[in-house]
Amino acid sequence: MSKHQDIPLTPINTESSEKVRTGDWRTYIPVFDAEKCIKCYICWKYCPDAAIKVKDEESLPEWDLFHCKGCGICAEECPKDAIEMILEEVE
Amino acid sequence: MVKQVITGNMATAMGTRLCRPAVISAYPITPQTTIVEYIADFVADGTLKTQYVKVESEHSAMSCCISASNTGVRTFTATSAHGLLLMHEMLEWAAGARLPIVLVNVNRANGPPWSVWADHHDTIMQRDTGWMSIFCENNQEILDSMIMAFKVAEDPDIMLPMMLSEDAFYLSHTSEPVDVPDQALVDKFLPEYKPEHFLDPENPKGFGSLVMPPQYMEFRYKMAESMDLAREKIRKVNDEFYEVFGRKYGNGLIEEYRCDDAEVVLVGAGTNASTVREVVDRMRDEGHKVGLARLRCFRPFPYEEIRDLAKRVKAIGVFERTYTFGYQGPFTAEIKGALYGTGVDIPIKNYLLGIGGRDIRTKHVRAVFEDIMKVAEQGLDQETKWFGLLDGNTPEEEL
Amino acid sequence: MGKLTIPEQELMRPGHMGCLGCGGTLAMRLALKAAGPDTIISIPACCWAVMPGVWPNTCMGIPMLYTAFEVTGASISGIRAALDAKGKKDTNVIGWAGDGGTFDIGLQALSGMVERGTNALYICYDNEAYMNTGIQRSSSTPEGAWTTTTPVGTENYWEQGRKKDMISIMVAHGIPYAATANVAYPEDFVRKVQKALSIDGPTYLQIFAPCPTGWKSQPAKSIKLAKEAITSLAYPMYEVENGVYKINRKPKEQTPLKDYMLKQGRFRHLTEEFIEEQQKMLEANWKRLLKLEEITNEE
Structure with missing residues (x-):
């Protein structure tokens, strides 16, 4: 919308925030050990960024690193210590 | 058409009824009070089908109208002096959100010193809010202006709120003969309000969000643009009103x-x-x-x-x-x-x-x-x- | 195992602007799961007025109205009135405000909404200060807390007032349903949101939402801290339905308030004596709640 003529009268939000790469905020990255996972989905339940995906009730959780901010709640709350937060190396 | 001898506040209430707002929200203040009373009577008697939300302040009255208007319905409120001043923040909001709310303000002096009598300071203080503002001279004009106000405000090119002012007591409490138009004629002149965008779970959108400096100016420009367009729109609606109802007010401006x-x-x-x-x-x-x-x-x-x-x-x-x-x-x-x-x-x-x-x-x-x-x-x-x-x-x- | 204990549908999208470990964000995610898509939400000035994203982006999968700071109660009355006029009785209406917008500047409009009997749910996500503007004290800030307007100086220091008891204020209105909740207990919160929305009348929920940025706590510890707020009696979790109290979580063993407080930078300056005083006050409050539960459940 580079022309003011194309802008609506008042700001109306219709586009998804999903295109915003909040993963850039991350310092620590979650590393997941699938072996230890018992599919309790506590990590999914507590994620403030909706960045942990569970496809169905049989599958392993998956991390959406485009959005994960690396807060570490998943690692802290995992009852099986299946998630570890490590310092992310940036190229 | 029926000629009735009514006060300015009754003309406001009857004008409101003719315009069929889906939501009315108001708070009493002298000398606007009889407006909210008459509307309450109409609702109690079933002659006005509306959601009448009796709020705890004028600030909430305008907020309630804003949210209802954003949900896609016609809304109305009335106030006076300190009530209008308390609304000020939300008057800005209504205009910035581009909501065609109509408000009748009974012009009253601001305190101190306390006064409940006629004075234009309350309306003038709202000059820069982005509201269209019209001063009425008599009770007929109040009723007629309400019908015209919604028509102008709800025009897709305008989408700005409008304030009608009537002098305290000289109009609000003084009876004059007023032609009350037929509902069917008003319905034809002022169809149901159907905005393009509104709060709708079937088509979820966000309204009124944060805008960064590169775009904020554009939205203010659009307000300015619509306000300029409103000059011609008010003149045009004044003429159209004359065609249907046989009355006009100068060239509208x-x-x-x-x-x-x-x-x-x-x-x-x-x-x-x-x-x-x-x-x-x-x-x-x-x-x-x-x-x-x-x-x-x-x-x-x-x-x-x-x-x-x-x-x-x-x-x-x-x-x-x-x-x-x-x-x-x-x-x-x-x-x-x-x-x-x-x-x-x-x-x-x-x-x-x-x-x-x-x-x-x-x-x-x-x-x-x-x-x-x-x-x-x-x-x-x-x-x-x-x-x-x-x-x-x-x-x-x-x- | 393999069982989701809360609704699967995500109506809060990622890409929002919430800080790391934000309790208020998790609260929204859970609330939207509970409410479902046929919901309209009104949000005044607060962190959540910024977090959905900058125009034209939004993380919200439901229609959202941004409003001014003090108007949430009036706003949801307006939305409900318009829906009633349209005959859309089933759509949920939620007001969503922070503690500043609820306990302070929005209290009048909230009171009006409840007194009018608006069929809407008001949710306050309580992070105990004005966090969006940069950690200034509100009337929800607990006694002793550091904020930027209650700094720790040599003459004047920290928050002196007691946290306002909003649930009691709501109960005094004769509200059909009011409850506190906690982000550490999503199932409980989801149940409360759904229960509140099933009631044809005004309802109020207040969810404890840790703010690592404002509390100077570790983002990863938000859930642990929230659990400790319950076990230390700092933030009891209870509901009041038609005047009848029910405490939802009674700690098996009370944990020291000191442990809870000293995990947060905002309390780090406090002396042992001060914390002991606070603990006594919280214990007295807990006894009051137990008593209320007992009395109101008598036949």
Whole structure:
């Protein structure tokens, strides 16, 4: 919308925030050990960024690193210590 | 069409009923109170089908209207003076959110000192909120203006709220004969409000979000653009209204009375125009070339009409029912601003009368005309005249 | 195992602007799961007025109205009135405000909404200060807390007032349902949101939402801290339905308030004596709640 003529009268939000790469905020990255996972989905339940995906009730959780901010709640709350937060190396 | 003898507040309530707002939210304040009472009666009797939300403040009344309007329905509220001042933040919101809310403000003086009588300060203070603003002269005009107000405000190119002002007691509590139009005619003239965007779970959108500096200016420009378009829209709706209902108010923005060959004119707004009109007739009979230009629309300001008028006369006197402290009367300042650069350089003098509901009588208007006629011949003696300040005389003598 | 204990549908999208470990964000995610898509939400000035994203982006999968700071109660009355006029009785209406917008500037409009009997749910996500503007104290800030307007100086220091008891204020209105909740207990919160929305009338929920940025706590510890707020009696979790109290979580063993407080930078300056005083006050409050539960459940 580079022309003011194309802008609506008042700001109306219709586009998804999903295109915003909040993963850039991350310092620590979650590393997941699938072996230890018992599919309790506590990590999914507590994620403030909706960045942990569970496809169905049989599958392993998956991390959406485009959005994960690396807060570490998943690692802290995992009852099986299946998630570890490590310092992310940036190229 | 039925002719009824009703007060300005009843004309407001009946106008509201004719416009069928889906949501009304209001809070009582003197002298607006009978409006909310009449509406309550209509709702209680079932003659007005609306959601009537009786809130705990005027701020909430406007907030409630805003949220209801954003949900896609027609809304209305009424208030006065301090109520309008308390709403101020949300008046800004309504305009910025581009919601066609209609509000009737019963013009009342602000305190302190406490006063419940007529004064234009409350309306004038809202000048820059982005609301269209119209001053009504009589009860018929209030009712008619309500119907026109929704039509203008809800136009997809305009989408700005509109405020109608009626002078406290002179209109709010004074009965006059009013033609009440047929509902069917009003329904045809003012169809149901169907906005393009509204809060709808089937099509979720966000309204009113944070906008960064590179775009904020665009939205303000769009408000300015719509406000400019509103001039022509108000004129057009005034004409359309005349076609259907047989009544019109000047060209919608300004109403000239015997100005064609006038040498001096008084510009006023609201009920003082009626008194001026009476004096114009008397003085015309005596051979004086005097006229009245009633400022009906304050926002958008009818600068073209003012320029056209000023070209034809020798001097303009401006009746002001309030003052912008530190400068002059608000209408005067606007009129002078409109004339800058046009090459028209006539004396313009502002007269402060009727502040806080002090009566404006024919003898006062005559004295003002005599003064402005003198100014037309001899030039401006002073820019601002606080007319009739007590100076040894008693208030009774002054009246 | 393999069982989701809360609704699967995500109506809060990622890409929002919430800080790391933000309790208020998790609260929204859970609330939207509970409410479902046929919901309209009104949000005044607060962190959540910024977090959905800058125009034209939004993380919200439901219609959202941004409003001014003090108007949430009036706003949801307006939305409900318009829906009633349209005959859309089933759509949920939620007001969503922070503690400043609820306990302070929005209290009047909230009171009006409840007194009018608007069929809407008001949710306050309580992070105990004005966090969006940069950690200034509100009347929800607990006694002793550091904020930027209650700094720890040599003469004047920290928050002196007691946290306002909003639930009691709501109960005094005769509200059909009011409850506190906690982000550490999503199932409980989801149940409360759904229960509140099933009631035809005004309802109020207040969810404890840790703010690592404002509390100077570790983002990863938000859930642990929230659990400790319950076990230390700092933030009891209970509901009041038609005047009847029910405490939802009674700690098996009370944990020391000191442990809870000293995990947060905002309390780090406090002396042992001060914390002991606070603990006594919280214990007295807990006893009051137990008593209320007992009395109101008597036949």
